Amino acid sequence: MVDPLDPNLQPGRQNRPDDPVQEPPRPVRRAGPTGSYLLAAILLAILVIAAYYLYSGGGPTEAPAPPEPPAPTGEAPATPAPTEPAPATPTQPN
DSSP, rough: OTTTTOGGGSSSSSOTOSSSSSOOOOOOSSSSSSHHHHHHHHHHHHHHHHHHHHTTOOGGGGGGOOOOOOOOOOOOOOOOOOOOOOOOOOOOOO
């Protein structure tokens, strides 16, 4: 029969070194930022720099206009008249 007053069966009992049933050890947390926090910080810095660049006058909207082709000056040279093809010479059969 089980004794309800047995200290080994009470909640909150302390584990003894020779006790075969022990709680598993808790994982140890590393100090410092984890990889995901570091990646988020880098992305945030990139976004802040890009926003500063765009709002400070840079960016594709402030690019200079492409150069225009030069305006024609004077008259265009006259195009030569097309030449007529030379008449075909008749070939003689051998």
